[in-house]
Each structure stands twice: as C-alpha cells, then as structure tokens.
Amino acid sequence: MVELTEIHENVYEIERTGEMRVPARVYGSASLIEEMLEEGDLTLTQVRNVATLPGIQTFALVLPDGHQGYGFPIGGVAAVDLDEGVISPGGIGFDINCGVRLLRTGLSYKDIAGQESILADRLYQTIPTGLGKGGYLNTDISDVRGILESGMEWMLANGHATADDLDHCEENGHLPGDPNAVPTEALKRGVNQVGSLGSGNHFLEVQRVTDVYDPETAAAFGIDADDVVVMIHSGSRGLGHQTCSHFIREFERHYPDLVASLPDKQLVYAPLGDRLADKYWGAMNAAANFAWANRQAMTQAVREVFDALFEATEVELVYDVCHNIAKEERHTVRGREKSLLVHRKGATRAFPAGRPEIPDAYRDVGQPVFIPGSMGSHSYVLAGGPRSLELSFGSTAHGAGRLKSRTQAKGEYTAGELQKALRARGIFVRARSGGTLTEEAPGAYKDIDEVVRVSDALGIGTKVARTTPLANIKG
Template sequence: MRVVVICGHGDNHVEPVEIEPNVYEIAPTGEMRVPARVYGSESLVEAMRTADDQTLAQIQDVATLPGIQQFAVVLPDGHRGYGFPVGSVAAVDADDGVISPGGVGFDINCGVRLLRTGLTFQDVAGRESMLADRLFQTIPTGLGPGSSLDTDISDVRGVLETGVEWLLNEGHARKADLEHCEENGRLPGDPNAVPTEALKRGVDQVGSLGSGNHFLEVQRVSEVYDSAAAAAFGIDLDEIVVMIHAGSRGLGHQTCSHYIDEFERAYPDLAESLPNEQLVYAPLSDRLAGEYRSAMNAAANFAWANRQVMTQAVREVFSDLFEEADVQLVYDVGHNIATEEHHAVGDDEQTLLVHRKGATRALPAGHPDVPDAYADIGQPVFVPGDMGSRSYVLAGGSRSLERSFGSAPHGAGRAKSRTQASREYAAGELQQALRARGIFVRAQSGETLTEESPGAYKNVDEVVHVCHELGLGTKVAQTTPLANIKG
C-alpha cells in the first residue's frame, strides 16, 4: 500500500495509508478515539495536504469527539472549514455522544433541490437570457433582507415548527412537495429555542437565495448514465431542470453563532483546551445540547421552507413564460445537519447522531427512509459543480452505509479561498467568457462572481468518479448550466 506523509494533528507527523483504491486512513494518534477515513483520488487527497487547507489535520480533531463511532470521514470534495472540514461526516452514540454546532455549520440545513420542468432544450432555446432576467427579478438575492413571501413573526414561528407543512397549509406547497423532501421537510423544531434576533431576521428572508456559493441554476440534462433511475426520477435527456442551492439565511447563521457562544460559556475548560473553538461540543444528555438540537431542527425547517418558497416563484416564472411548463420537485436534501439514525457498527445496530457538514445523505435502494417513489432506485443525490461546467444527479450507493454512514459529497468542493479567487479573476471577463459558452449569469455584485469563479472549485468529474467507484452514489445523469442566478 502506498503511504503519504503529511504534517497533521498537532505537532505529530501522521501517515494516511491508502488501504484500497481511493480510500485512505489515518491511524489514531494522540487523543483520536477512532481512525480518520479519507475518500479521494491521489490528486484530491494531495490537495487536502497543503498548509493552507489543513483538512486532514481538522478531521483528526473531529476523531477526538467523545462517543464517535467507527471513523471520522472526509468525502472527496473535502476542504478546510471552521472546526470541522467541509465535506465531513461524524457519527456519535446517541446516548453517550456529543453534539457540536461546528459539525453542522453556520448555514443550518443548507441544501439542494432539483426541479423538473417538463420542457426540453428546444422549448427554451433563444430565451435563456430572458429567463435569467425574470428569475433574477423575481427571487431576492444577496446579503440582507429580501423575501418572496410576506411574513410576520407568527408566520416564521409556524415555519420553524412545522417547515414545509406550514406552507402546504397556507397554499404555498403541494402535497407531493413534502413527499419528495428529506424528512418530509420537517424535523421536531422548537421556535422558542431560536434566538429572538434570529427570529426577527427570518421575517425578511423566507424565499430568498442569499449570497456566497448559493445559486439557482437552469440546467439542461446533457447525459443519462442510468435510464431506469433517470426515469424513476422523472428526468430525461435534453430536459430542462432547475437546481436550487440555499439554506437558512441569517436565521441559521445567528442560531449557530448564539449556541457556539453558549457552549463556550457553559464549558469554558473544554473550549480552552480545543485546537479550534468551533469544535466545542456538549454531551447529548445535557440541557444545552437539547436546546441546540431543537433550535437546529427549527432552522432546518426554515431552510426547507425557504427553498420551497423559491420553488413556488420558479413555478410562477416558468408558467408565465412557457405555457407547457409543469414544474415538479424531484427531491430536496440538506447537507448541513445532524440527524438521529440507525446504523450498523460492527455486528450491532446502533442509534447514532450523524453530523453531516457539507455532506448529503445518500441512502441506498431499499432503505426505509427513501421515499416510496424511489425505493427501488435509492435516494436522489445532487452534486453541483461550478457555474461553468456541469452538475450531477446520483442515486444513493450500495456501499454508502458501510463507508460513510449513508453519505455522499455535496458538491465539487472549493480548491481556492474566496480571497484568492477574487485576486485571480475579473468579474467582467468571467461573465463574458460564460456568455460565449451560452451560460447567462446574473449576480448582485462582481465580487460574488469572482469568488465563485469556476477556477475556484475542484474538478467535479473527479469528485463524482470517486463517489461512483466507491459505491457512495451511482451516476444517473449529468446536467450543464444555461442560466445561473447568484447573490
């Protein structure tokens, strides 16, 4: 087996060993309770080793969490994050483990949903620019307030408590939308656990895209790898689909920040001892852990509702422009969340709290949590690339449970920081280059464009190839961008 030497956890030199193709493992050292498992090609793992990235050092810190089971996981899109790497999975014992807000992230339940439109490329050809304009005018983008739905505090509390179900009752969702959403768009959230200031921010942000790497993209299905799975998902070659990537906006960010501060105050000795304050955690049996979980679930409900309201806006735009359009939800899955699940650990089945930070659930065919419509195929998984290349639709893989607690990559993963990308790319040149390739981009600022330049991301083809080869997710279809809306 090939050995790669890196400078890792603390001052220790650690050696991730390639134990099989595309699978590396870092043996426990220091305070690590379990190995760190890294999935990636040689070049993807090499990128994680750089001094600026520190992904492999961070995952060793994650492996020290009390109650962590089997191994701490880095997926092929993994890169440096706050405390936990982005693209990581950590499963802890539901009784004796801990919960860490850093293992969920600031954008609680940021996620991706895919819509099918019933249109083909020929139906929209020549109207892409107009479509980009209408979507950009209709759906609020960028930092700060902006909403596709008029709400008050009472409405937001309803969203936090029952998620997409609240929107169904108010006429802003279809029953099929709930049935094609992870957890039916609702976790047991408590609005009273969400900080007051976060609640107030939610009033102005239901149905808005936000900024950063969030996007709404009109795409063309450019290749189908598995016709049976594609048919089950309701998509076909040359069809027009819409991918939405957004989260819980300022409400989620403020909720996470609030509880990190609360954890640090409640556990000062622990916070002081950690290599990064955003690794701070609380035992699941503690009151504060329960409060955070209730707030996290509520913010997750907000994120699902946020994407749902934008879906309604997409339906309105498409129905206005294309008489034959029929916009339906394929699936919606989050990738910043901690959920209680049952998993095999050794010879036993255990109840675990699975932290997924920049990782999407990828349950295989036959799993009880896969919607009935996809039971024979596996859960739909979406892996967005960059706005200049392509994205992928996968199905939950046959080995995802054993390898990654039923998880797959959530995107291409960043190769360059936002600061570095801003220095290297010019917004005008980027937009012109994309336009020459038939991709119409609308954004609130040139800064967002440069930060999200295609060159700032890893090769999504390579990420998906590793995912497919390891059985985390199997390739169903590839999509290419036509119009991209950013904050």
C-alpha cells in the same frame, strides 16, 4: 505533519493516535488528496481532531470534496452514539440545512432555446438575492414561528406547497423544531427572508440534462436527456447563521474547562442529554425547517416565472436534500444496529435502495443525490450507493468543493471577463455584485467530474445523469 496512508484505492487513513478515539478516513483520488494537501494539513488536522469526539463511531470522515472548515472540515461526517456522544455546531455549520433541490419543468431544451437570457432576467427579478432583506413571501414574526415549528407542513397549510412537494423532500421537510430555542435576534432576521437566495456559493440554476448514465433510475426520478431542470442551492439564511453563532458562544461560556482541553476550540460541543445540547438540537431543527420553507418558496417563484414564459410547464420537485445537519439515524456498527446522531457538514445523505426514509417512488433505486459543480461546469444527479452505509454512514459529497479561497479568486479573476467567457458558452449569469462572480469563478472549485467519479467508484453515490448550466442567478 499528519500522516496519511493509502489503504485501498481512493481510501486513505490517519492512524488512531493520542486522544483520537477512532481512526480518520479520507476518500479521494491521488489528485484530490494532493489538492487537500496544498492547503497544508489543515483539513487532515481537522478530521483528526473530530476523531477525538466522545461517542464517535468507526471513523471520522472526509469526503472527496473535502476542505478546511470551521472546526470540522467541509465534506465531513461524524456519527456519535446517542447515549455517550455529543452535538457540535461546528459539525453542522453556520448555514443550517443548506441544501439542494432539483425541479423538473416538463420542458425540453428546444422549448426554451433562445430565451435563456430572458429567463435569467425574469428569475433574477422575481427571487431576492444577496445579503439584504426581502423574500418571495411576505411573512411576519408569527409566520416565521410557524415555519420554525412545522417547516414544509406550514407551507402546505398556507397554500405555498403541494402534498407531492412534501413527499419528495428529505424528512418530508419537517424535523421536531423548537421555535422557543431560536434566539430572538435570529427569529427577527427570518422575517421577510422566506424565498430568498442569499449570497456566496448559493445559486439558482436552469440546466439541461446532457448525459444519462442509468436510464432506469433516471426514469424513476422523472428526468431524461435534453430535459430542462432547475437546481436550487440555499439554506436558512441569516436566521441559521445567527442561531449557530449564538449557541457556539453559549457552549463556550457554559463549558470553559472543555474548551480549554480541546485541540481546537471551534470543535466545542455539548454532551447529548445536557439541557444546552437539547436546546441547540431543537433550535437546529427549527432552522432546518426554515431552510426547507425557504427553498420551497423559491420553488413557487420558479413556477410563477416558467408559467408566465412558457406553455405546458409542470414544475415538479424531484427531491430536496440537506447537507449541513445532524440527524438521528439507525446504523449498523460492528454488527449491531444502533441509534446514532450523524453530523453531516458539506455532506449529502445518500441512502441506498431499500431504506425506509426514501420516498416510495425512489425506494427501489435509491435516494436522489444532487452534486452541483460551479456556474461554469457540470452538475450531477446521483443515487445513494450500495456501499454508502458501510463506508460513509450513508453519505457522499455535496459539491465540487473549493480549491481556492474567496480572496484568491478575487485576485485572479475579473467579473467582466468571467461573464464574457460564460456567455460565449451559452451560460447567462445574473449576480448582485461583481465580487460574487469572482469569488465563485469556476476555477475556484475542484474538478466536479473527479469528485463524482470517486463517489461512484467507491459505491457511496452512483451516477445517474449529468447536467450543464444555461442560466444562473447568484447573490
């Protein structure tokens, strides 16, 4: 059993023992910790394993939505020294740059009331969903290579984005990607998937802003009570998954002695500076560029649908954040500023006011953060908290976090009953299959209100506004 000690309110620690290079931290309330422990000590074992990584700084971390993942827990953060550290695909995830963006529409709820079902139908008809091919944009291999290299810059140059879209996207929607590092099979899977939602927990949701907690910050973000907004959650699709799978196998083949020595082979890594580490980093950045372009293409689809259905719409990007990525950042460790590679897996960057990475429009209030709930619960808009750099390397939760496995959910819910219950609450859901609905049942997720309450209480992500779903499309 892994011993967990409460050291402050909402802060628990696993003492450094054995091969651990740093302690491990878990942020959560008593109820959230209890839910983590109900799956055994799998999440805690994984974060303890993460604490053994070479070059890891300060502590390995699990955020309030944490649960078991591949190698790293989902809701995990690990920052490693650039000279002594490593890069681990398990610390990023298979869906590279899975992320969330929020769009404001210029409409209030009264403007769309009574048309939610029509809106759900039109969005579902316009944006491809599910595991198969098809995207809002028609692209070929050459286009995909351009996207892998330039991300949102390619979208702007080809008429699929505005300069304002780039200004309101994390990293301006572009990391130094290497298309040549992306496996050929992965590249092929990206053809005609630009502007597609995918399956699983990915969604596009029309929401109503119901509560504003911080009017000044909400005004800076351009949102107010009763506004209609659109939240998009998707990533790099099959291209990212294939890229991650390829490099995990490459790492295992190239470092067999390392794999044999690890507490869990899913933790496999490459030392920074090694050829294979550089190649994976370039491929990861390229897949991240693809994910930004994918969400941007869906933004264009939303603009098309809203323009066709409503008058005086002005669909604008509030912000786009990724939650499966490793990025080079400057952080203060033991009083000294240094460059680190920060792995965030199911974790959202949440920089406080003043950081130069934040767009000019938001720099005085903090980076926008979006934490979705489920298709039957609230979602939240937050701002990077004042203690996020100190406590979490500038990170907070990425969602409610799963409470039940997909298999458990399928055994407890039926699609027809879910749709009926949601419709009775004014939520119109469209999905490719009944299986997707049952897997993603609201009861399969943790309490989003509690996850956000803990983030706010810790000061790693402060509440700005809360939304409720009106129309949701899924794969």
